Amino acid sequence: MEHRNHALCQLTASLRGQDEEKLRQVLELLFFAYRDFTGEADAVLADFGFGRAHHRAIYFIGRNPNISVSDLLGILKITKQSLSRVLTQLIDEGYVRQETDSTDRRRRLLLLSDKGVALERQLTARQCRRVIGAFENAGIDSVSGFRAILRAIIDPEDRHRVGRREAGPQVSETRRLVG
Amino acid sequence: MEHRNHALCQLTASLRGQDEEKLRQVLELLFFAYRDFTGEADAVLADFGFGRAHHRAIYFIGRNPNISVSDLLGILKITKQSLSRVLTQLIDEGYVRQETDSTDRRRRLLLLSDKGVALERQLTARQCRRVIGAFENAGIDSVSGFRAILRAIIDPEDRHRVGRREAGPQVSETRRLVG
DNA sequence: AAAATAAGGCAGTATTATTGACTTATATGC
DNA sequence: GCATATAAGTCAATAATACTGCCTTATTTT
Numbered sequence: 001m002e003h004r005n006h007a008l009c010q011l012t013a014s015l016r017g018q019d020e021e022k023l024r025q026v027l028e029l030l031f032f033a034y035r036d037f038t039g040e041a042d043a044v045l046a047d048f049g050f051g052r053a054h055h056r057a058i059y060f061i062g063r064n065p066n067i068s069v070s071d072l073l074g075i076l077k078i079t080k081q082s083l084s085r086v087l088t089q090l091i092d093e094g095y096v097r098q099e100t101d102s103t104d105r106r107r108r109l110l111l112l113s114d115k116g117v118a119l120e121r122q123l124t125a126r127q128c129r130r131v132i133g134a135f136e137n138a139g140i141d142s143v144s145g146f147r148a149i150l151r152a153i154i155d156p157e158d159r160h161r162v163g164r165r166e167a168g169p170q171v172s173e174t175r176r177l178v179g
Numbered sequence: 180m181e182h183r184n185h186a187l188c189q190l191t192a193s194l195r196g197q198d199e200e201k202l203r204q205v206l207e208l209l210f211f212a213y214r215d216f217t218g219e220a221d222a223v224l225a226d227f228g229f230g231r232a233h234h235r236a237i238y239f240i241g242r243n244p245n246i247s248v249s250d251l252l253g254i255l256k257i258t259k260q261s262l263s264r265v266l267t268q269l270i271d272e273g274y275v276r277q278e279t280d281s282t283d284r285r286r287r288l289l290l291l292s293d294k295g296v297a298l299e300r301q302l303t304a305r306q307c308r309r310v311i312g313a314f315e316n317a318g319i320d321s322v323s324g325f326r327a328i329l330r331a332i333i334d335p336e337d338r339h340r341v342g343r344r345e346a347g348p349q350v351s352e353t354r355r356l357v358g
Numbered sequence: 359a360a361a362a363t364a365a366g367g368c369a370g371t372a373t374t375a376t377t378g379a380c381t382t383a384t385a386t387g388c
Numbered sequence: 389g390c391a392t393a394t395a396a397g398t399c400a401a402t403a404a405t406a407c408t409g410c411c412t413t414a415t416t417t418t
Contacts, residue, residue: 023307024242028341029329031235034213035256036334051373056210063203069396077214082375084397106384106395128202134331142324145317149325150208152313155215162207230404248365261406263366285364285415 037130041123048119053078053086055123058112061096062120066109068101075161095119219309220302227298232257232265234302237291240275241299245288247280254340274298 038052045055060075061067067075073083087110090096095116101107112120135143151159217231224234239254240246252262266289269275274295280286291299314322330338 020307023310024303025341026310026326026329027238027303027306028242029326029333030213030216032337032341033329033332034209036337037209037332053374059206063207070394078374079376080396081377081398085374088397104385104395108396124203124206127206128199130332131202131205134328137331138324138327142327145321145324146328147205147208148317148321149313150205150212152316153212153216153309154208158211158215162204162211232405249363257405258407259366260368260408264405267366283364283416287365 037127040126040130044123044126050089053082054090057083057086057090058095058116058120059124061110062112062117062124065111066099068107068109070107072110090116216306216309219305223302223305229268232261233269236262236265236269237274237295237299238303240289241291241296241303244290245278247286247288249286251289269295 041055042052045051048054056076057072060072064071064075069080069083069087073080076083087096091098094113097111097113097116098108099111101109138146151162154162220234221231224230227233235255236251239251243250243254248259248262248266252259255262266275270277273292276290276292276295277287278290280288317325330341333341
């Protein structure tokens with residue numbers, strides 16, 4: 001065990017009791033949990049001929065109705081071309097609608113159709129079921145710590161993307177910066 | 180907000196106070212946290228001409244020295260062909276060594292070379308640094324809940340893969356079933 | 359000797375992603 | 389009004405990761 005600790009010992013020195021073994025277990029928990037968390041939705045998506053990229057697009061369009069393409073790119077952090085293929089499919093098959101922004105006619109605002117809402121809900125319900133099961137299994141007391149650490153793992157400049165909502169109408173990010 | 184709750188209300192009924200908004204925030208925390216957690220290692224891997232699949236193979240070989248190919252497949256849950264390409268590259272470039280199991284000469288036992296250990300450590304150190312930072316940021320009190328819920332998200336039949344180690348020599352899973 | 363297992367290979371395909379260059383439409387600043 | 393910037397979309401080429409199905413070889417087990 002000693003021979004493993006060279007590169008990591010400085011890191012772990014800052015946290016008493018957090019030895020390499022425990023840290024590695026956390027890396028593994030993240031790997032397996034995320035794999036199983038997404039795997040369930042992947043199975044549903046396959047029935048529709050879609051993949052995980054479609055899911056992400058559907059999810060964030062549903063979550064941010066009237067989002068613009070560039071704002072969606074900002075959330076997903078993929079290239080325009082990657083999103084384009086996915087979005088074209090979703091629009092062609094009637095899951096997503098596009099409308100021109102009346103105040104800036106360059107922008108295309110994205111919305112889920114009824115069909116899209118139904119699919120989004122099906123996917124989200126599955127994932128929520130797993131999360132709720134985990135909350136019940138581990139105990140509700142664990143939830144706040146779970147959320148706090150997940151949030152802290154996220155790059156600081158993206159933490160605002162999850163949070164204190166309950167808010168009013170969705171406004172474009174770029175708009176928000178301007179006024 | 181009301182129109183969104185049909186599919187999920189039965190689910191949430193089982194947890195008082197866990198409304199759809201909070202559940203969705205958890206889904207999003209998982210998405211962003213995992214993206215940033217893996218993104219850092221991805222950047223290092225790109226310098227070596229490798230991808231995330233190489234990382235997973237290196238990680239679990241490092242973690243389970245002398246693991247057999249089929250046991251590694253059991254952990255990664257990918258097809259033999261998918262692993263094969265990655266493994267061939269890693270062996271050709273000298274990050275992974277293969278040795279024939281002396282007790283069952285059909286099996287190839289996988290080991291990291293010194294080069295492989297160095298790369299594994301570099302990748303793991305980055306991810307640990309992020310996790311430690313999150314622990315410090317969110318507070319150590321949050322850690323046990325974080326771990327408990329991640330574990331509970333994992334499919335029950337795979338939870339044994341992360342855990343109470345500190346154990347003795349690695350033994351093949353299939354062997355373990357037999358003896 | 360027959361059957362099962364472990365590993366590996368081959369061919370073909372799909373999905374998700376990348377980069378770079380380019381067009382069109384629209385908006386904004388001077 | 390003209391120049392510039394922005395939003396969106398598109399084309400072509402490429403790469404990584406994954407899949408299915410089928411087959412071979414070596415070795416072990418029954």
